[in-house]
Amino acid sequence: xxxxxxxxxxxxxxxxxxxxxxxxxxxxxxxxxxxxxxxxxxxxxxxxxxxxxxxxxxxxxxxxxxxxxxxxxxxxxxxxxxxxxxxxxxxxxxxxxxxxxxxxxxxxxxxxxx
Amino acid sequence: xxxxxxxxxxxxxxxxxxxxxxxxxxxxxxxxxxxxxxxxxxxxxxxxxxxxxxxxxxxxxxxxxxxxxxxxxxxxxxxxxxxxxxxxxxxxxxxxxxxxxxxxxxxxxxx
Numbered sequence: 469x470x471x472x473x474x475x476x477x478x479x480x481x482x483x484x485x486x487x488x489x490x491x492x493x494x495x496x497x498x499x500x501x502x503x504x505x506x507x508x509x510x511x512x513x514x515x516x517x518x519x520x521x522x523x524x525x526x527x528x529x530x531x532x533x534x535x536x537x538x539x540x541x542x543x544x545x546x547x548x549x550x551x552x553x554x555x556x557x558x559x560x561x562x563x564x565x566x567x568x569x570x571x572x573x574x575x576x577x578x579x580x581x582x
Numbered sequence: 583x584x585x586x587x588x589x590x591x592x593x594x595x596x597x598x599x600x601x602x603x604x605x606x607x608x609x610x611x612x613x614x615x616x617x618x619x620x621x622x623x624x625x626x627x628x629x630x631x632x633x634x635x636x637x638x639x640x641x642x643x644x645x646x647x648x649x650x651x652x653x654x655x656x657x658x659x660x661x662x663x664x665x666x667x668x669x670x671x672x673x674x675x676x677x678x679x680x681x682x683x684x685x686x687x688x689x690x691x692x693x
Contacts, residue, residue, distance in 0.1 A: 500679060511671060511683045512626070525678075561625060565679055571616070573625040 470496050472564045474574025481552055481581055489547045489577045491562035497542035498564030502571075503535075506559040518545055552581040584609040584676035588684025595662050597693045605672035605684050606654040614675035615655045617646060619668045620686075626671060630657070662691045 471494040481487050491501060500519050504512040516532075518524040518539035526532045536548040545564075549556055561576040585608040595601050607615075613634040618626035632639045632646045632655065639646050643662075648655040659666055672684040 502680065511685045514680060514682070517678065517680060559623070563681070570631075571628070571681060575625050576623070578623070 470494075470564070470566075470569035470572040472498070472562060472572045472574040474562055474577060476577060477575060478578045479580070481579070483553055483581055484551055486548055486550045487552055487579060489549070489560055489562075489579075491545050491547075491564065491574045493543045493564045493566075493572070496564075496566055496569055496572075498545070498566055498572075499542065500565040501537075501539055501545035502563040502565065503537060503545075503547050504561045504563065506561060506576075508559075512561065515547075549579065552579070554581045557581045584612055584674050584680075584682040586672060586674050586682050586684040588672050588687060590687060591685065592688045592690070594690045594692060597662060597664060597691050599662055601657075601659045601662050601666070601689055601691075603657045603670055603672070603687045603689075604654060605656070605674075606652075607674040607682075608653065609674070609676050610650075610653065612674040612676050615646070615648060616673050616675075616681070617644075617657045618671045618673065618683075620671060621668050629670075659689075662689075664691050664693050667691045 473492045503515045506512050515530045516524045516526045518537045520542045524537035539545040562574040564572045588605045616631035619629050620626045643660045645658040670687045673681040
């Protein structure tokens with residue numbers, strides 16, 4: 469079946485630094501990548517949608533200059549949290565979409581900003 | 583945009599009993615409704631889904647029903663087991679292929 473590899477699984481960074489999260493679709497081409505954020509005991513909130521080779525579409529209230537998304541190829545998308553602050557601490561998870569497999573989630577990244 | 587409401591927020595059942603979780607959606611154009619099970623710190627796992635041209639789907643102990651007129655869909659788990667304990671999310675696919683998730687239901691199966 470479809471697999472999306474997400475790295476890192478956990479990261480701790482200092483306030484003010486940037487963190488890059490990577491999602492790769494291993495055995496299929498993801499036409500679309502969705503990026504979600506999930507705070508403890510809450511639902512998955514869509515942050516942005518990206519299609520290969522084009523700019524990401526951000527949901528209302530999500531700062532595009534803070535959460536940089538790059539979808540350079542059909543198998544790789546990255547989310548960079550710039551100038552991270554403690555309130556950015558969360559579980560970030562990607563979901564790749566294609567016509568055959570539907571939605572395939574990465575394993576998630578637990579970001580802690582100290 | 584789409585809005586999905588999910589109830590109840592928590593559900594405790596005795597092992598062997600049935601569990602039902604209900605969701606409503608707002609966008610009549612939504613056409614795909616998956617259910618996910620998520621364990622703590624893990625990715626959501628698709629357990630069953632239904633498309634708008636189908637009213638019911640079953641997979642062993644799990645079933646989903648869809649009422650397009652009322653815009654609601656439900657997850658039914660029969661003969662619950664302790665390993666069914668997790669957080670369950672419903673979702674609806676709106677235009678643009680986006681999934682909008684419900685708030686989640688914490689299911690506890692007591693043995």
